[in-house]
Amino acid sequence: MTDFPEMKNDLLLRALRGGEVTRPPVWMMRQAGRYLPEYMELRGKYSFFERVETPELAAEITMQPIRRFSPDAAIIFSDILVVPQALGSHVTLEEGEGPRILNPVRSAEDALGYAVPDVEDRLHYVMEALTLTRKALYGQASLIGFAGAPWTLLCYMVEGRGSKDFGKAKAFCYSHPEAAAHLLQVIADTTVRYLKAQVAAGAQAVQVFDSWSGLLSPEDFNVFSFPYLKQIADALAGDAPVILYAKGSWYALEALKQRTKASALGVDWTVTPEYAREATRNEITLQGNLDPSRLLGPTDGIVKLTRRMIERFGVRRYIANLGHGITPNVPVDNARAFFDTVKEYGTGPGSIV
Amino acid sequence: MTDFPEMKNDLLLRALRGGEVTRPPVWMMRQAGRYLPEYMELRGKYSFFERVETPELAAEITMQPIRRFSPDAAIIFSDILVVPQALGSHVTLEEGEGPRILNPVRSAEDALGYAVPDVEDRLHYVMEALTLTRKALYGQASLIGFAGAPWTLLCYMVEGRGSKDFGKAKAFCYSHPEAAAHLLQVIADTTVRYLKAQVAAGAQAVQVFDSWSGLLSPEDFNVFSFPYLKQIADALAGDAPVILYAKGSWYALEALKQRTKASALGVDWTVTPEYAREATRNEITLQGNLDPSRLLGPTDGIVKLTRRMIERFGVRRYIANLGHGITPNVPVDNARAFFDTVKEYGTGPGSIV
Numbered sequence: 001m002t003d004f005p006e007m008k009n010d011l012l013l014r015a016l017r018g019g020e021v022t023r024p025p026v027w028m029m030r031q032a033g034r035y036l037p038e039y040m041e042l043r044g045k046y047s048f049f050e051r052v053e054t055p056e057l058a059a060e061i062t063m064q065p066i067r068r069f070s071p072d073a074a075i076i077f078s079d080i081l082v083v084p085q086a087l088g089s090h091v092t093l094e095e096g097e098g099p100r101i102l103n104p105v106r107s108a109e110d111a112l113g114y115a116v117p118d119v120e121d122r123l124h125y126v127m128e129a130l131t132l133t134r135k136a137l138y139g140q141a142s143l144i145g146f147a148g149a150p151w152t153l154l155c156y157m158v159e160g161r162g163s164k165d166f167g168k169a170k171a172f173c174y175s176h177p178e179a180a181a182h183l184l185q186v187i188a189d190t191t192v193r194y195l196k197a198q199v200a201a202g203a204q205a206v207q208v209f210d211s212w213s214g215l216l217s218p219e220d221f222n223v224f225s226f227p228y229l230k231q232i233a234d235a236l237a238g239d240a241p242v243i244l245y246a247k248g249s250w251y252a253l254e255a256l257k258q259r260t261k262a263s264a265l266g267v268d269w270t271v272t273p274e275y276a277r278e279a280t281r282n283e284i285t286l287q288g289n290l291d292p293s294r295l296l297g298p299t300d301g302i303v304k305l306t307r308r309m310i311e312r313f314g315v316r317r318y319i320a321n322l323g324h325g326i327t328p329n330v331p332v333d334n335a336r337a338f339f340d341t342v343k344e345y346g347t348g349p350g351s352i353v
Numbered sequence: 354m355t356d357f358p359e360m361k362n363d364l365l366l367r368a369l370r371g372g373e374v375t376r377p378p379v380w381m382m383r384q385a386g387r388y389l390p391e392y393m394e395l396r397g398k399y400s401f402f403e404r405v406e407t408p409e410l411a412a413e414i415t416m417q418p419i420r421r422f423s424p425d426a427a428i429i430f431s432d433i434l435v436v437p438q439a440l441g442s443h444v445t446l447e448e449g450e451g452p453r454i455l456n457p458v459r460s461a462e463d464a465l466g467y468a469v470p471d472v473e474d475r476l477h478y479v480m481e482a483l484t485l486t487r488k489a490l491y492g493q494a495s496l497i498g499f500a501g502a503p504w505t506l507l508c509y510m511v512e513g514r515g516s517k518d519f520g521k522a523k524a525f526c527y528s529h530p531e532a533a534a535h536l537l538q539v540i541a542d543t544t545v546r547y548l549k550a551q552v553a554a555g556a557q558a559v560q561v562f563d564s565w566s567g568l569l570s571p572e573d574f575n576v577f578s579f580p581y582l583k584q585i586a587d588a589l590a591g592d593a594p595v596i597l598y599a600k601g602s603w604y605a606l607e608a609l610k611q612r613t614k615a616s617a618l619g620v621d622w623t624v625t626p627e628y629a630r631e632a633t634r635n636e637i638t639l640q641g642n643l644d645p646s647r648l649l650g651p652t653d654g655i656v657k658l659t660r661r662m663i664e665r666f667g668v669r670r671y672i673a674n675l676g677h678g679i680t681p682n683v684p685v686d687n688a689r690a691f692f693d694t695v696k697e698y699g700t701g702p703g704s705i706v
Contacts, residue, residue, distance in 0.1 A: 164517070167646045167680055174650030217622045217644050217676075248623065250603065269570045270601065291570050293520045297527030323570075327520055 005139040012142040016241035024318040025072035026342035030325030031065040055128035069339040080148030086122035104160030108179035127201035134202030145203030149210035150187040150228035188228040192235040207243040214248015237261035253279040269323030273312035289323035295330040299337040306341040358492040365495040369594035377671040378425035379695035383678030384418040408481035422692040433501030439475040457513030461532035480554035487555030498556030502563035503540040503581035541581040545588040560596040567601015590614035606632040622676030626665035642676035648683040652690040659694040
């Protein structure tokens with residue numbers, strides 16, 4: 001086990017444990033990304049796969065927003081499609097276009113052919129990047145690892161590319177539910193191994209992104225998404241706190257709280273803080289949920305809405321974040337307004353400290 | 354006033370009034386569309402604008418699914434972007450691509466320049482198509498007119514094209530709320546005139562499609578969408594029953610029921626029938642909500658889920674439909690399975706009649 005620097009700022013971990021805090025921790029989904037000029041510079045020099053697969057580059061990119069904004073957490077720079085890659089998907093990416101999978105799942109036989117790979121070996125570069133980053137962070141921020149949820153990864157593996165409705169992936173699941181269950185289970189088992197390896201390499205919390213769970217009806221969510229999110233959260237609970245983010249699945253907040261061992265739930269911006277708190281009985285840490293599009297608007301609006309968001313969620317059991325990833329066209333100063341507003345919360349003149 | 358054929362089948366209108374029925378009426382959003390071979394034939398001969406702007410063609414296309422499936426309602430073949438066209442947007446459409454607007458709204462000044470046009474004159478072809486269709490239907494099915502909701506139309510008018518998140522349109526509204534309010538009001542006023550003209554021309558009910566309301570936070574929905582949906586529903590209530598369909602805005606069902614004069618609310622497939630009934634106190638007609646992707650799966654699944662859907666919504670105050678429009682790649686027999694299941698509901702052996 002590597003010796004890591006002592007934690008000087010454990011605000012995120014305290015919030016995940018439900019401990020007392022004077023302000024909520026803050027980070028942003030996709031905070032290491034295209035809205036940062038220093039990221040665009042590296043993007044001009046190295047291909048996407050070079051950036052993801054070179055531990056030093058991934059660590060450097062992860063650190064970029066930390067140096068600029070000092071948030072309370074870093075999320076490792078990587079991509080959810082590395083797990084399909086480890087499973088045998090041939091992923092290509094034209095810059096500016098979405099990813100493509102050249103050998104998508106075309107039949108039940110295809111799906112039944114997948115098996116759990118030696119993910120620690122195949123994705124060793126992610127673990128190396130985590131270890132490098134954990135050291136570079138020097139205890140100033142917590143390090144978050146992540147993976148895509150089985151449902152979301154199946155969507156890409158079957159559809160072969162991004163889609164508005166992932167109709168082909170859904171039709172596959174409805175027509176071949178047993179083959180779909182096999183593939184989802186293989187992805188879930190792979191993800192458990194992968195996230196445990198991430199924790200061993202230095203990740204202090206992990207987030208599972210179900211970016212497309214909101215395309216499912218509540219009944220289908222219970223078949224194709226929930227069981228695998230639960231397996232992952234329950235399997236990891238002894239290793240590190242788990243954040244489950246099921247975008248668009250407002251109807252699932254109650255079950256994700258009641259029936260999994262997740263430490264926190266991500267909330268998108270279509271859910272009010274009041275609804276999210278009530279659905280989860282105020283018994284779990286919630287993370288979110290400013291509309292990312294708000295960062296395209298004026299900074300006075302960002303400051304006002306961010307403060308109001310904290311008031312509505314409450315300071316405890318809360319992680320300030322966006323409701324989804326920051327988009328490429330956000331001015332850096334607007335992102336800064338969001339970070340600064342959370343970090344200054346409760347310390348201004350006239351505030352209760 | 355034109356003399357129209359006597360109604361032999363007023364099931365939809367009865368359901369909209371909350372009357373007694375032995376089975377729910379059924380129609381499908383986008384039922385006149387690309388999954389039909391006879392539609393594809395006309396699509397090969399005439400451009401999109403020829404199909405929309407030639408009353409005989411629009412009426413013929415509207416009638417195609419009626420002849421095939423005998424649903425209880427026809428929805429006029431048209432496009433929500435005809436209202437932006439009437440307002441001065443230059444809409445182009447490459448077949449297979451989404452629509453583009455060549456002169457999108459770029460500034461607050463642009464937005465403030467819009468004014469209510471003579472929509473009856475500009476869109477006379479829609480009214481002519483409605484009159485032709487109402488006669489052709491011969492009372493066998495009710496005729497539904499429609500329009501896009503002001504928020505959804507603003508999205509296209511500002512963004513200039515389809516988008517995953519309509520970030521540019523949202524940023525415009527956050528940065529220029531007064532100019533946005535002006536444009537939304539102009540669209541709403543235009544839409545009221547347009548829908549009243551549709552009713553005068555033969556539409557027996559009208560539906561307002563807010564396809565992108567689900568991109569808004571509940572707070573922003575209350576600013577940029579709800580007030581205009583309410584204005585339209587309230588202004589039309591004396592003319593014809595109004596169906597409000599705010600896709601993705603599960604949080605708004607209660608307010609749309611309590612605070613507007615809508616006769617029915619559309620429900621997408623991410624909302625359970627139980628939630629929708631509870632949120633609206635079982636006091637309004639609901640329409641929906643089979644996941645359109647289910648029509649890509651096997652027909653036994655379609656039959657089972659459609660029957661279950663009716664059981665869960667209940668027969669009264671209910672219009673069987675999909676949760677969104679039917680997609681181009683659906684086999685015709687699968688669409689038929691949906692229509693037939695609803696039409697045979699309650700008449701099979703062993704059923705309670």
